[in-house]
Amino acid sequence: MRSVLCLCATILGATAAAGRAEVSFKPHVEVYHSVLRIEESNEASQIEFMNRTGDVSYYSDNSGAVIQSLGGRLGLSARFGARLSATFTYDNHIWHVFQGRDMPVYDNTEKIAGGVHEGYLKVALGPMPAAPVVLRLGYFNMRYAPEVMNLGEYLFRTGVYPGYVLSGGEGIELLGAHVQTTIVPHLTQDLLFTSEINIFPAYDYSLSYLARVDILNIAEIGAGAMLYRVVSVREENTYNALSYVGDGADTTRIPLSGNKLMGRLVIDPKPLFNPGRMGPEDLKLYCEAALLGTKDYPEMYEDIRERVPVMAGVHVPMFNLLDVLAVEVEWYGTPHGCNPENSATAVPLVQEQFRYGDRDDWKWAVTATREIVDGFEVTARAARDHLRMEDGNGWYQPRELMKLPGDWYWSVRSSIRF
Amino acid sequence: MRRKTMLFKTTITMLAVCALAVRGKEYPRVEYAGGVTYGITKVVHSNVAPQLEITDDTTYFNGAWIQNFSGNIGIDAILSPHLSLHTGISAGIWHTFQTVRSGYYFATSGRKASRDIPTINVQYRFGDPGAGHTPLKITAGFFDYRYESDAKSLGLYLFNSEAYPGIVYAAGERKIFGLGLHSDLPAILSHDVLAYTDPYSSSDFDVSFAYVACLTPGPLFNVGAGIALHRILKDDPDLTDRSTYSEDSYSAGEIARIDSGLSVRDLEPTIYYSKAGTKVMLRAAFDPSPLLEQSAFFGPSDLKVYAEAAILGLKDYPNSYESPSRGYTDILERIPVMGGINVPTHPIVGNGIAPLGLAMFLIGTEPDSVKVLEADTVIVPTGEFHGNYELFDTTITQNTEIIERGLRYKPQRLVVAGVLSAIAGAGTFLLERRLGRELRLDRIAVEVEYYGTPYRNVLLGDRALPVLHLYQDRADEDNIRWAVHFEKSFMDRVTFSGRVACDHLKLKNEYGWWAPEEIVERIGEWYWATGLSVSF
Numbered sequence: 001m002r003s004v005l006c007l008c009a010t011i012l013g014a015t016a017a018a019g020r021a022e023v024s025f026k027p028h029v030e031v032y033h034s035v036l037r038i039e040e041s042n043e044a045s046q047i048e049f050m051n052r053t054g055d056v057s058y059y060s061d062n063s064g065a066v067i068q069s070l071g072g073r074l075g076l077s078a079r080f081g082a083r084l085s086a087t088f089t090y091d092n093h094i095w096h097v098f099q100g101r102d103m104p105v106y107d108n109t110e111k112i113a114g115g116v117h118e119g120y121l122k123v124a125l126g127p128m129p130a131a132p133v134v135l136r137l138g139y140f141n142m143r144y145a146p147e148v149m150n151l152g153e154y155l156f157r158t159g160v161y162p163g164y165v166l167s168g169g170e171g172i173e174l175l176g177a178h179v180q181t182t183i184v185p186h187l188t189q190d191l192l193f194t195s196e197i198n199i200f201p202a203y204d205y206s207l208s209y210l211a212r213v214d215i216l217n218i219a220e221i222g223a224g225a226m227l228y229r230v231v232s233v234r235e236e237n238t239y240n241a242l243s244y245v246g247d248g249a250d251t252t253r254i255p256l257s258g259n260k261l262m263g264r265l266v267i268d269p270k271p272l273f274n275p276g277r278m279g280p281e282d283l284k285l286y287c288e289a290a291l292l293g294t295k296d297y298p299e300m301y302e303d304i305r306e307r308v309p310v311m312a313g314v315h316v317p318m319f320n321l322l323d324v325l326a327v328e329v330e331w332y333g334t335p336h337g338c339n340p341e342n343s344a345t346a347v348p349l350v351q352e353q354f355r356y357g358d359r360d361d362w363k364w365a366v367t368a369t370r371e372i373v374d375g376f377e378v379t380a381r382a383a384r385d386h387l388r389m390e391d392g393n394g395w396y397q398p399r400e401l402m403k404l405p406g407d408w409y410w411s412v413r414s415s416i417r418f
Numbered sequence: 419m420r421r422k423t424m425l426f427k428t429t430i431t432m433l434a435v436c437a438l439a440v441r442g443k444e445y446p447r448v449e450y451a452g453g454v455t456y457g458i459t460k461v462v463h464s465n466v467a468p469q470l471e472i473t474d475d476t477t478y479f480n481g482a483w484i485q486n487f488s489g490n491i492g493i494d495a496i497l498s499p500h501l502s503l504h505t506g507i508s509a510g511i512w513h514t515f516q517t518v519r520s521g522y523y524f525a526t527s528g529r530k531a532s533r534d535i536p537t538i539n540v541q542y543r544f545g546d547p548g549a550g551h552t553p554l555k556i557t558a559g560f561f562d563y564r565y566e567s568d569a570k571s572l573g574l575y576l577f578n579s580e581a582y583p584g585i586v587y588a589a590g591e592r593k594i595f596g597l598g599l600h601s602d603l604p605a606i607l608s609h610d611v612l613a614y615t616d617p618y619s620s621s622d623f624d625v626s627f628a629y630v631a632c633l634t635p636g637p638l639f640n641v642g643a644g645i646a647l648h649r650i651l652k653d654d655p656d657l658t659d660r661s662t663y664s665e666d667s668y669s670a671g672e673i674a675r676i677d678s679g680l681s682v683r684d685l686e687p688t689i690y691y692s693k694a695g696t697k698v699m700l701r702a703a704f705d706p707s708p709l710l711e712q713s714a715f716f717g718p719s720d721l722k723v724y725a726e727a728a729i730l731g732l733k734d735y736p737n738s739y740e741s742p743s744r745g746y747t748d749i750l751e752r753i754p755v756m757g758g759i760n761v762p763t764h765p766i767v768g769n770g771i772a773p774l775g776l777a778m779f780l781i782g783t784e785p786d787s788v789k790v791l792e793a794d795t796v797i798v799p800t801g802e803f804h805g806n807y808e809l810f811d812t813t814i815t816q817n818t819e820i821i822e823r824g825l826r827y828k829p830q831r832l833v834v835a836g837v838l839s840a841i842a843g844a845g846t847f848l849l850e851r852r853l854g855r856e857l858r859l860d861r862i863a864v865e866v867e868y869y870g871t872p873y874r875n876v877l878l879g880d881r882a883l884p885v886l887h888l889y890q891d892r893a894d895e896d897n898i899r900w901a902v903h904f905e906k907s908f909m910d911r912v913t914f915s916g917r918v919a920c921d922h923l924k925l926k927n928e929y930g931w932w933a934p935e936e937i938v939e940r941i942g943e944w945y946w947a948t949g950l951s952v953s954f
Contacts, residue, residue, distance in 0.1 A: 023954060025450040074507070076452045076491045078954035080911065086954045088452045088489035090509050092533070115531030116509040119454040119489035121912075121952045138454050138952075139487055139511070175456075175487055175511070195485060200527045202513045203485045233460075233483035240518040344518050344527070393531040394511065 023078050028089070030073040032415035038065045039408050043401045065098040067389070073117055083124045083131070091117035095390060113392040118173065126183075136178040143171035144190065144210050144222065147266055147286050149326035150365035150385055152311045154290035155208060155224045159199055160258035161243075161300075161346035163292030163307050164338045165330075166396070167386040169367060169379065173394075176205070186214045196229065198395050199340050201237035201256065204229035210262075220266040229257035242345040245299045254297045254346035264288035277319045287312040300347060306334050322370045330363040330385075338386065339398045360403045375417045382410045445499070451492035451506075457949035459484040459923070463785060464943045466935055479515065479937050484925060487511045490536055499547040504561075505538045514928050526928045537561055537593075551602035563594045563612065565630050565642055566701055568724050571901035571921040572756040572867040573701075575728035576628060580619075581648045581695030583884035584730035584752045585877045586869060588922040592618060596625070608632045616649070619877075623653035624694070638709070641702040649694035657880065659692040666691050666883040668736045668745065688739075691746075691882035695731035702726075717763040719861050725757040743890065744873070744883050754869035761862040765850060768859050768904075770843020776902055776918060777835035784823040785942040859906045867899040867921075875922065876934045896939040916948040 071093020079085045092114035099108055120138030124131035145153050149169050156174065157166040166172070176194030190210040195203055207230050212222035232238035243254040266286040270278060289310040296302055313328035332338070336348035338360070365383035372378060384407050388396035402408065464479040488510025495503040510532045517527075539559025545552055566574060569589045577594065578587040596614030610630040615623055630644035652658040667690045703724040710716040730752045737745030746752065761772050825832065850857050869875070872893040873884030887893045901919035908914075920938045923945060927933040938944055 027450070074491065076450055078450075078452060080954070086452065086454060086952050088454055088491055090489075090491060090507050090533075113531065114509060114533040116487070116489050116511060119487070121454065137950075138456065139489075197485075197487075197511055197513075198529050201516045201518075202527070202529070203483050203516070234481060234516065236481075237516055237518055242518060391528065393529050395529045 023080055026077045026079070028073075028075045028077065028417065030075075030415055030417045032069075032071055032073075032093075032413060034069045034411060034413040036067045036409060036411035038401065039410065041065075041401050041403075041407050041409070043399065043403045043407070067096060067098065069093050069095045071095075075117070082128055085122045086120070087122070088119040089117040091115060095392070097389065111392055113390065113394075115394050130182075132183045133179065133181045136180075137176075139173055139175045140178065141171050142174045142178065142192070144212070144224070145264055145266070145286070145288065147281070147284050147315065147326075148288075148313065149324060149328065149367035149369070150381065150383060151313070151328045151330045151363060152264075152286075152288045154288060154292070154309055154311075155210065155226050155260055155262040158260065158290065158292050158309070159340050160228055160260060160293040160307075161254050161256060161297070162336050162338075162340070162348040163309075163334055164340045165292075165309050165332060165386050166388075167363070167365070167383075169381075188212050188214075190224075200344055201234065201240075203233045204238055204257070205231035205233070207231075212264075217271050218268060220268075222262075222264040222266075224262040226260040226262075228260055229255075232257065240344065243347055245297065245347060252298055254300065256346050258293040258295060260290060260292055261294065262288065262290040278317055279320045279323060281315045281324045282317040282319070284315040285313075297346075300336075308333070322368050324367070324369045326365075326367045328365045328367070331361055332363070333358065333361050338400055356403055359405060362405070363402070376414070377417075378412065378414045380410070380412045382408060384408045446495060446497045449494040449496065451494070451954065452490060453951060453953040454489040455487070455949060455951040457486050457947060459945055459947040461937055461945040464938050464945070465785075466937060466939055466943075479925075482515055482925075482937070484515070485513070488532070492536070500543050502541050502543075503539075504541065504559075506536050507533065508536045509533045512926060515925055530926075530928075530930065532930060535560060551605055553601060553603050555600045557598040557600070558596075560593060560595050560617075561598065562590075563598060563610070564590065565610070565632065565644065566703065566724060566726060568703065568719075568722060568758060568760070568863065569726070569756075570758075570863050570865065570903040571917065571919055572758070572865045572899060573724075573726045575726060575730070575754055575756075576630065576644045576646050576697055576699040579697065579728065579730050579754075580693065580877065581697055581731040582691055582693050582735070582746060582882045583873065583877065584754075584871055586730075586754050586867075586875055586922060588924070606634050608634070619880075624649035624658055625651035625653075630699075638706065639702070639704050642699075643701070644699040646697040646699075648697050649692075652694065658694055660690045663881060663883070665738055665740045665744075666881055668739050691735055691738075693882045695733060697728060697730050698732065699726065699728040715762065715764050717858065717860070719760050720762040720764075722760045723758070725755070727753060727755040729753050738883055741883065741886075744886060751871050754867060756865060756867040758863055758865035761864055763858045763860065763862055765846035765858050766843045768843075768862050769846045770839045772862055772902075773842065774835055774839035777839070778825070778832065780918070780944065781831055781835070782825050783942045784827070786823050787821040859904050861903075861905050863901075863903045865901045865903070865921075868897055869899070870894075870897050875936055875939075878934055895941065898941060911952060911954065913951045913953070914949070915951075916946065918944060918946045920944045 071091060073089050073091045075087060075089030077085060077087045092112065095111050095113055096108070097111070116139060118138075118140055120136050120140040123135040123137075125133040125135065142156055143153065144155070151167050153171065154165065156172045157168075158164065174192065174194045175197050176192060178194075179191045181189050188211070190208070192206075192208040192210075194206050194208065196206065197203075206226055206228045208224060208226040210222065210224035212220055214220050229238055238257055239253060239255045243256070244251045245254060246252050264287065266284060268284045270283055275282070287310070289308060291304065292307045292309070293301060294304075296304060301307065309330060309332035311328060311330040313326055316325040316327060318325045335358070337356075363383075363385050365381060365385045367379065367381045367383070369377065369379040384402040384405075386400045387402050387409060388398070388400050391397050459482075461479045461482040461484075464482070467478050488508055490506055490508035492504070492506035494505075497503065512530050512532055513528075514526055514530070537560060539557050539561040542556045543552055544554040544556075563577065564574060565576070572589055574589040575586060578589055578592050579585060594612060594614045595617045596612060598614075599609075599611040601609045608631065610628075612628045612630075613625060614628070615625055626646055626648050627650060628644060628646040630642060632640055632642040634640040649658050667688045701724070703722065705722045707716075707718055707720070707722070710720065729749065731746060732749070733746075734749060735746040737743065737747060762768060821827070846857055871884070872887075872890070874887055875896065876885045878885050887896075899919075899921050901917060901921045903915070903917045903919075905913060905915040920941065920943055923937045924932040924935065925937060
């Protein structure tokens with residue numbers, strides 16, 4: 001209690017000091033373009049339309065589909081003295097859904113999506129300039145494994161019951177509070193209290209703790225736990241009646257809440273020898289595993305091994321020709337669909353189990369990135385990951401498009417920041 | 419949608435213009451601002467059901483939890499002492515009302531992104547900028563306009579209302595899209611003339627004119643009045659004056675009905691209600707702060723009293739021919755009245771007595787619970803009509819148990835509220851004395867409204883005819899609204915605010931627009947809301 005009071009007093013003190021400090025503003029702008037081509041996909045996109053016979057159908061073939069996006073971000077950062085800053089960044093971009101011959105005009109045409117990209121207050125506490133405690137409040141990007149280029153970072157990029165997985169290279173945006181401390185040398189700890197904003201039911205709160213130890217700059221060991229939806233804002237949604245399994249008196253209700261665990265390891269052997277012309281990211285080896293729901297439930301979630309995604313990756317030495325060339329692979333043996341689409345219930349779609357079996361367990365990704373000149377960065381990727389199309393609201397359409405062996409896509413994203 | 423796109427393009431253009439101005443110079447110069455806001459709303463009691471198509475069950479707003487997060491960037495280009503441009507963008511994350519049933523439909527229940535233009539306007543100020551008064555200031559574009567700065571939840575009727583039907587919106591919900599002229603001359607009398615369109619409804623290019631005057635004879639008291647010629651210039655008279663519903667009409671001979679055996683319709687022409695009308699407003703405020711400056715007990719905004727009344731449509735209309743229980747025959751039913759007072763923020767009052775009074779009020783008005791022990795469904799015609807459709811009582815609950823709530827139910831709640839209030843009030847008071855700093859709230863406002871319309875405060879579709887209550891004999895139950903608002907700022911950057919209210923709160927539907935239903939309507943129905951905002 002005393003430490004909490006001290007923390008509050010320090011925050012208030014920092015805020016008070018900020019009130020007196022002069023404000024300095026820094027606008028920032030980013031323009032980006034991305035193109036993505038699906039070379040092979042056996043999965044239909046989530047576009048329902050009435051075909052010529054009047055039946056509801058799906059656009060049935062994504063192979064060869066090309067998606068482009070062009071957008072910009074406008075941000076403003078304000079610094080009040082040395083300890084307090086605030087940032088808000090607005091994103092707006094043009095995008096399309098997959099283009100199909102028989103699709104309605106309103107699906108084929110240009111779409112404009114925009115919204116908040118980030119917006120948070122940041123407070124630095126403790127001796128400056130390297131403050132040992134940093135607090136972020138608001139909507140912020142979270143990355144605990146910066147070496148990950150696509151697959152992994154499971155603690156925040158997954159769900160439980162059903163255990164879906166996301167992928168991508170930009171981390172994830174969270175809404176809530178984040179305290180990070182480096183008070184203990186070589187140990188970084190993160191405590192987060194975040195609100196669910198992406199998956200039904202919205203607003204439930206989760207509590208997460210992460211720690212990572214740096215060992216002689218050669219290895220990093222990390223672990224984390226998340227009490228997902230530990231605070232339900234409306235229990236009739238979180239523990240709803242649609243999630244019963246079993247018959248008669250022998251029924252079990254599966255909540256949409258659960259606990260997640262994560263462990264990860266990074267090895268950077270370069271300090272053990274003379275790396276020569278190697279880049280700082282070259283030769284990093286890393287892996288991560290997570291448990292998406294610690295509790296078993298009958299019928300649907302009886303085998304804990306089916307709730308454990310595992311990934312491994314390596315940064316191939318490129319000797320500064322590229323900043324990073326990452327090869328990553330993942331195995332996730334869930335028998336269910338990896339989609340959060342039936343999100344009002346913890347009972348996964350049964351037909352997904354029969355449709356794919358274990359043929360969709362493996363994912364892979366090769367990602368290359370290079371900052372060509374200061375502020376101008378290009379990232380290219382070939383992958384069979386958890387690709388989902390955006391939904392225009394800052395989140396994704398639920399169904400992933402890369403399912404079977406042989407499915408893959410490539411993409412190129414370029415961005416200029418100034 | 420086209421206009422919104424146009425507004426966005428205009429905003430981006432203005433941002434570019436602002437960016438061209440050079441920083442560091444006095445003129446032209448650019449000034450930045452921004453902010454981030456996080457808010458939570460919890461509906462504690464409500465009998466209102468959302469507009470979902472539910473066939474076998476009804477989920478009420480009762481217990482709903484709503485969050486929102488938003489941020490904004492504002493850029494002002496000060497081009498000269500007289501000319502300035504103001505613009506900005508805002509964006510946020512929001513959701514529709516979350517229910518298990520809507521959870522089936524990802525597009526309905528999923529995350530939504532908002533983007534908006536909080537303001538975009540150009541201002542030209544005549545006269546000496548250093549002078550205390552402005553002979554004339556012209557504002558054109560999309561801008562905030564408030565003629566009563568203290569109103570938080572209720573009031574500001576002249577611009578936050580419709581005429582026919584006489585719908586009242588939450589105070590400050592609506593901005594002006596048009597042209598405003600403001601003058602402070604003579605010194606004790608300010609004038610505002612506004613010409614504006616309504617960007618919030620279907621007949622959105624109708625033009626309205628308004629004049630608002632405020633007389634301030636001294637620092638203690640001011641009185642104001644205004645008139646709005648609502649939708650006087652019609653973009654499409656068919657949209658404004660002629661509904662597509664035949665119910666929205668009356669016969670010219672309705673008042674002097676001819677007993678000829680023929681219906682009035684056969685004898686007299688049909689006249690449709692028009693959404694256009696004349697609204698008038700009268701307000702007053704008393705601010706005793708100059709008298710209380712020497713007192714350590716009172717804060718700078720304490721005990722300010724403000725009140726407002728309006729007539730939402732001066733003209734009477736006969737009742738509808740096809741729906742004879744609806745019309746505009748009594749001007750008294752078109753007059754909302756509100757009053758507000760800033761409660762003293764001294765810790766003993768603001769943190770002690772006021773919360774205790776609020777707790778007693780909420781417990782005292784708590785609706786009784788009905789526990790259904792055994793239910794049966796019987797359809798019984800009521801003899802009442804909603805348009806052409808007869809109303810039915812569809813459910814007769816049998817063998818129910820009424821659990822009386824209120825002050826006599828769990829009276830220990832009052833004791834707990836009293837103890838907590840005493841601890842909060844005395845604790846804050848003692849802490850202030852110990853630290854030598856003011857920890858009290860900046861403002862506590864209590865507002866009450868009476869609006870005796872017999873109809874629901876709901877605008878359904880493009881109609882000039884009001885909406886009946888499901889049970890019209892209970893129409894008076896929504897006449898009184900109330901709100902308690904409080905706020906505390908920390909060093910001009912961080913503001914914590916809260917509200918407990920039964921006011922005109924609405925939620926957004928899946929299309930991003932305000933759903934027509936109010937979340938709370940009657941005494942005993944209420945919600946609380948709290949928010950934290952950072953401005954920079």
